[in-house]
Amino acid sequence: xxxxxVLDAMGSDKAPDPEIRGAILAxxxxxxxxxxxxxxxxxxxxxxxxxKATERPAFPxxxxxxxxxxxxxxxxxxWISMEDKAAQAVRSKRDSSMRVGLKMxxxxxxxxxxxxxxxxxxxxxxxxxxxxxxxxxRPALTAMLPTSTGQPCVILDVGANVDCDPENLVQFAVxxxxxxxxxxHVASPRVGxxxxxxxxxxxxxxxxxxxxxxxxxxxxxxGNVEGRDLFNGHADVVVCDGFVGNVALKTSEGLAKLVSSSxxxxxxxxxxxxxxxxLSQKAFKAFxxxxxxxxxxxxxxxxxRGVCVVGHGSSNERAVMNGIRVAAEFASASVNSGIEAKLxxx
Numbered sequence: 001x002x003x004x005x006v007l008d009a010m011g012s013d014k015a016p017d018p019e020i021r022g023a024i025l026a027x028x029x030x031x032x033x034x035x036x037x038x039x040x041x042x043x044x045x046x047x048x049x050x051x052k053a054t055e056r057p058a059f060p061x062x063x064x065x066x067x068x069x070x071x072x073x074x075x076x077x078x079w080i081s082m083e084d085k086a087a088q089a090v091r092s093k094r095d096s097s098m099r100v101g102l103k104m105x106x107x108x109x110x111x112x113x114x115x116x117x118x119x120x121x122x123x124x125x126x127x128x129x130x131x132x133x134x135x136x137x138r139p140a141l142t143a144m145l146p147t148s149t150g151q152p153c154v155i156l157d158v159g160a161n162v163d164c165d166p167e168n169l170v171q172f173a174v175x176x177x178x179x180x181x182x183x184x185h186v187a188s189p190r191v192g193x194x195x196x197x198x199x200x201x202x203x204x205x206x207x208x209x210x211x212x213x214x215x216x217x218x219x220x221x222x223g224n225v226e227g228r229d230l231f232n233g234h235a236d237v238v239v240c241d242g243f244v245g246n247v248a249l250k251t252s253e254g255l256a257k258l259v260s261s262s263x264x265x266x267x268x269x270x271x272x273x274x275x276x277x278x279l280s281q282k283a284f285k286a287f288x289x290x291x292x293x294x295x296x297x298x299x300x301x302x303x304x305r306g307v308c309v310v311g312h313g314s315s316n317e318r319a320v321m322n323g324i325r326v327a328a329e330f331a332s333a334s335v336n337s338g339i340e341a342k343l344x345x346x
Contacts, residue, residue: 002033002070003328004110006101007320009038010079011117013313016043019116020050022320023071029321032328033070035110037097040073047071076100079117082313086120090128098122102129105306112307112327114298116315122308123160123301130306133336135343138164139303140172141242141310142179143249149233154180154189157242158249158299164241166210169193170217174342175302176237177219182333184236192225192235194244200224206241214239217346297322300330303339307331 007023009016016038023034036043051069076097080089089096098121104110106129115122123139132139140157147153154176161168173191180189193214195203200211202224214221225235230248240248297319298311307330311323 002031003331004033004035005324005327006035006037006104006110006113007324008097008101008115008117009036009043010097011115012315013082016046018315018317018320020047021317022324024050024054024069025317025321026324027069027071030325030328032324033072034324035072035074035104037074037076037101038079039077040075043073074100074104080121082118084118084121086118086124089121090124098125099129102126102308106130111331112309114309114311114323114327116311116313116320119159119310122310126301126304126308130304130308133303133305134340136171136303136339138168139301140175141299142176142302143299145230145252147231147233151233151236152184153230153235153238155230155238155240155245155248156302157240158245159242161241162243164206166206166213169210169239169241170213171343172239173214173217173219173237175339176239178335178338178342179300179302180236182335182338183329186236188220189236190222191219191237191239192222192229194238194240195224195226198224198226297326300326305336
């Protein structure tokens with residue numbers, strides 16, 4: 001059966017166009033039903049226009065008939081912009097597209113929710129509407145980083161909690177372990193603690209106090225890991241506080257853009273033949289796709305009672321489609337029940 005995913009149609013920097021095009025892509029390529037949340041008078045004509053622009057030929061043998069895409073409208077009269085102060089907007093905009101969409105998840109009318117909107121507002125609304133899982137003090141934002149092995153590295157937290165204590169990091173480790181195991185299908189995820197050295201004595205008071213707790217947790221804990229281990233495939237899950245994680249994530253994104261643009265310029269200057277240009281372009285596209293954030297779809301918010309994925313504000317239609325895919329995969333896996341069971345068994 002198709003999975004119902006709610007999409008905040010008013011979240012991204014250029015909303016609602018990337019969301020609408022992303023929903024169309026998702027419904028054509030994935031087994032999902034997408035519920036677009038926002039002002040219907042804005043969304044409906046734009047959806048009609050986008051469908052017309054991307055219309056496909058009729059089914060063979062059925063002249064004039066086109067497949068109907070499972071895209072539905074859900075009315076929300078308000079939305080939270082990037083300029084809004086998160087805490088104030090969550091309280092004052094009670095009919096926002098975020099709140100309406102997350103209520104659908106809470107009520108069981110949809111399996112997951114995705115937004116490319118204000119990250120702080122998305123986290124606050126999710127915690128308020130969905131609530132936290134049993135045993136979880138603070139939900140964590142999770143990101144997937146590409147590695148040299150091809151298996152992405154799960155890093156959390158990447159911005160939800162800038163100040164953490166050891167117990168928070170222990171809970172993050174459990175959440176990351178369950179996500180890597182049930183969604184990425186890693187049989188025994190290797191969990192590392194991000195620090196400035198592999199030795200137990202390295203790091204700050206937070207990492208030194210967390211280390212023995214993680215060792216006693218019963219996971220496949222490999223000890224301290226360093227920044228380079230985010231990309232070499234040494235660890236499947238890396239745990240850190242949100243301040244460090246967000247800096248690592250944004251640095252990685254900036255470096256990926258620099259490498260991609262530098263490689264493109266170098267190829268332009270060195271490739272002369274037409275055949276060489278075609279081969280180089282193909283290789284460059286494959287290389288870029290491994291680093292492109294749009295391929296990873298967004299950051300799952302782990303620790304809430306439901307599925308919530310937060311994407312980039314600059315998300316294009318492909319990023320939106322992949323965010324829908326991530327939400328559907330998350331909803332199909334037993335992540336949340338596994339987190340609660342593991343934390344209860346400590």
